[in-house]
Amino acid sequence: MTPTAPPALADKIVPAEFLQDLVAFCQQKGFIWGPSPEIYGGMSGFYDYAPLGKLLKNNVEKTIRDTFQVNDFWEVECPTVMPAKVWEASGHLGGFTDPLIVCSKCKASFRVDKLLEELYPDKSIKPENYLSFIESENLTCPSCQSEFIMEIKKHNLMMKTQVGLDTVAYNRPETATTTYLPFPRYFDFFRKKLPFGVFQIGKAYRNEISPRQFVLRMREFTQAEAQMFIFADQKGKFEQLERIKADELPLWNYKLQEAGEGPSATSVEQALADGDFKNQAYAYTVWLSYNLFRNAGIPPDRIRLRQHGPDEKAFYADDAWDIEVRLNSFGWTEMCGVHDRTTYDLTQHAKFSGKELSVSDETHKKETPHILEIAFGVDRLSFALLDIFYNPQDIKEGKTTFHIPTALAPIKIGVFPLMKKDGMEELAFGIYEELSKSFVCRFDSSGSIGRRYLRAAEEGTPYCITVDYETKENGTITLRDRDTEEQRRVQKDVLRITINDLLLGKKRFSEVGVAVTKKEE
C-alpha cells in the first residue's frame, strides 16, 4: 500500500497548540473520548475509542495481522491476568517500578524522573543522585510549593488483583511474557521445528502515577508483540534474508548519533556487513518492523530506526533498535522496540516454573531457544496516523481535513442526496444500504452539500457520492475525491466495483466515469 502523501505542513507547527487542536478534533469528531468514564469525572490514562477511532484502530490491527501473517507469524491470545509467580520470574514484580516523591504538605505524588526531565531537559541525572540534586536546587512541590518528603518511593506499576479466594494475580503489564509461556505447546504445534514466529495483539496495564501525552501513555493500552523462537546457530544463517537483503532501511546507528549526524539509508546486507545488526535473523525482524510501520501508513520521511547505545540496552538484550516516528505534537517519538532477548526469558521461566524449556531436534541437543522480539503500542500507531494526517494549515482556512490513507480510512464512502425532496433521499438511501454490504459507509442528508463534503473530509472519508436530479434521469451519481475535490459522474450500477477498484488502487480517480465540468457545490 502506498500511503497518500500528507499535504505540506505549515512551516512552524507549535507542538503544544497542535496537540490541543488535535485532541479537540479527536473528541469532537468521534475518534477518541476521555479520560473515561467522562460522566464520572474520568480516570487519567483511560480512554474510549469512539466510533471513528475504533474503525481506524481496527484497520491498523488488520494491517498488523496481515503483515505478520504473510511473514508466517501466527497469532495467539493469552490471558491478561496471570498469577504472581509469572511476574516474579519476568522481573516485573521486583523491578517494574517508578521513582516517586511526595509533597510534605499537599501529599501530591510526582514521578521524580519525569519532574527533573521537565525542569532540566538538558541534564541527565542518575537515579542515585535524585535526592541530592533536589536538595541542592531547593526544588519544591509544583502544586503547592511546599517541601518534599525527602525519600524516593518505589511505585510498582502493576495492577494487582485476586483470582479465586486467595490467589494473588496481576493484570499483565505487557503482552510479551504471556506469549512466551506456551512455548512447549508452540514447539508441538510447529512440529518441533525452529525457527517459528507467533504474535499477540491485546490489552496491557500500567498503573502510572501521572499518565500524560493523551493516548501515548495510557494506563490501559493495546500492545502488539511478535516473537521469533530460534536456535542460537540459526540466527547467523536465515533463509528469508535473500529476498530482503537489498532493501534499504533508514538506520541511525549509535555512531551516527554520537557524531551528531542523521540516519543513513542502508541496505540490510550492508548493515550486516558493518556490524549494525549482529545477525541475519535479527536483521530480518528489524526489516519486518519497518515494513509493518510503512504498511500501516507511516510516510517514509517520518520514520527512522535508532540503535540503542551500550548504556541503554537492557542487560539481557544482545541487539536493540527502536522505530521512531516524527509526530507533529511530540517530535521524534519511540514507537516500537526490536530486541534480541537471547535465552533470557525461557531460562527465567524454566527456573521459576520448574519445567524443561530447552528442546532438541535432529541437529540440536537440548538447547534453550533465543527470542527475537518486536513490540509496539497499537494506540501509539493509531495516534500517529491522526497526528500525521490531520492538517493544521487547513484549520486556518476554516477547513479541517484528515488525509488518512484510503486503506486506513474509518469510513470509505459518504452517501448524500443533493436535496431531501423529489425521491432523492430514498434513492440515496437505497444506494447507501447496498454499498454498506461491502464497505463502511455513512449516510448524510442534513445541511448544505458543501457542509456535508466538509464533514466527510474531516472524518477522513476518501469518496463521497451525491444523488441529484441527473441520477433520476440517467442513473449516474457524482463521485467526489477527498484530496483533489475533483468530481466525476459514475453509473450507479457499477458503483460497487468502481469503488472497489479505487480502494484497491486498481484504478485512479481520473479513470472512472466522466469528469464533471462545472462544480456542483
Place this chain on the structure above:
Amino acid sequence: MTPTAPPALADKIVPAEFLQDLVAFCQQKGFIWGPSPEIYGGMSGFYDYAPLGKLLKNNVEKTIRDTFQVNDFWEVECPTVMPAKVWEASGHLGGFTDPLIVCSKCKASFRVDKLLEELYPDKSIKPENYLSFIESENLTCPSCQSEFIMEIKKHNLMMKTQVGLDTVAYNRPETATTTYLPFPRYFDFFRKKLPFGVFQIGKAYRNEISPRQFVLRMREFTQAEAQMFIFADQKGKFEQLERIKADELPLWNYKLQEAGEGPSATSVEQALADGDFKNQAYAYTVWLSYNLFRNAGIPPDRIRLRQHGPDEKAFYADDAWDIEVRLNSFGWTEMCGVHDRTTYDLTQHAKFSGKELSVSDETHKKETPHILEIAFGVDRLSFALLDIFYNPQDIKEGKTTFHIPTALAPIKIGVFPLMKKDGMEELAFGIYEELSKSFVCRFDSSGSIGRRYLRAAEEGTPYCITVDYETKENGTITLRDRDTEEQRRVQKDVLRITINDLLLGKKRFSEVGVAVTKKEE
C-alpha cells in the same frame, strides 16, 4: 453465508465422552490450550487461544462486526478497568455475588447453587432454603466428606484492583456498563437523533469460585454486546420492521414451554401480533441476534429462541429472550440474551454521576432513552462451532475431521509438494508464498500425502493444493475439497481467483478446473 451442513451425527453421543474428545482435539491440534499458564500449573478459568483457535475466533469476530455494521451499529472500545462508583451504580458491587459454602475441615469452598443443581437436578431450591435443605439432607463436603460450616457466604465476582495510589477500581464484569457511559458523546456523534446503535467486543472478568465447562464459563472471557438507544415512543413504530417482518424465527415462547411443546417457526409480524414481542424495535433486535448467529455458522436446526418466564426476568427487563444453541457436549445451552432494559441503566448512572442523561429533540422533551441490548460470549460462540463441526463418528473410522463452514475456517488453503524432490518443494513453496498474500495458508511437506490431507481436514482447511510431476509438465496442480474428498486439476496461474470464487461461493467445486479420474493418494 450458507454454512456447510454438518455430517450426520452418531445416533448416541455421550456428552461427557464427546467433551473429553473435543477438549483433547482442541489442545492437540492447536485450537485452545490451558488452563493457563500451563507451565505454572494453570489457573482454572483462563485459557490460551492457540494459533488455529485464534484464527477461528477472529473469523467469528469479523462476522459479528460485519453483521452489526451492515445493520448500522457502530463499534466502540471502552476501558476494561473502571472505578468503584460505576459498579455501585450498575449494581455489580452490591449484587453480583455467588453463594458459597465452606467445608469445616478441608476448607474447600463450593457454590451452593451449582452443588445442589448437580446433586438434585430435578429440584428447584430457593436461596433462602439452601441451609435448611443441606441440613435436612445431611449433605457433606464432596472432597473430604466432612461437615460444612453452616453459613452461606456471598462471594463477589468482581476482580478488584487499584488505579493511581488510592482509587479502588475493578476489572469490568461485563462490557455493557462501560458502553452505556459515553451516552452524551454518542448523542452528539449521531447528531442528536435517536434511535442509534453501538456495540463493543472486548474482555470481561468474573472471579468464579469453580469455573467449569471448558471455555463456556471462564474467569476471563470475550463478550460482544450491542445497544440500541431509543425513545419510548419510537419502540412501537420501527422503520426497519418492514424489511424483516416476514422472516421466521424459531420462537419458543413461555406458553409453549409451559405446555411442554417445542419451538414454533413464527414470523416477526405474527410474533408481534401474538404479543410474544412487546414492540417492533425489540422484535428487530431479536431478529438481528438470530441472524448474527446464523451468519456465524450455527445451523438452523441447532438454534431456538427461548422467552424468559415472568419469574425469570430481571426486575428492570421489559422483554427478555435468549438464544439457545444445541451443543453435542452440553445440550441446549444459553448463548445470547436479548433484553429490553428500559430506562434502568441511564437512570442509575444519571443518579450516581450527577450528570443529566435525558435528552430532547424536535418531538421529545427531556426524556431518558431506553436501551435494547444484545449480549453474548464470543468464546461460547467459537466453542459452539468447534462442538458442532467436529465429528465424533469420524474418529471411530480413524479419521478426525472438522467440517467448519468455509468462511470461518482458520486456514483456507493447505499447500503440499507431492514429494520433496525434483523441484516440487520449491515450486509448492512459491505457490504458498503467493497465495499467502491473499489467504491464510499452511505449507506442509512432511509425511505421506494422505497423512497431510488428513491433518488439513482435522484443522478444518477446506481446500488443499498438491504440486506433482504434472505441475512441472503442464502447470496444473491438484485441488482437493475437504468435504467430498473430490480432486480437480487447476492451472496454477488462475489459483488465486479460483480459490476466491470458491470461498465466496461464486463457483462450486465441480465447476473449477477438470476432474481427476484416478485418486492420487
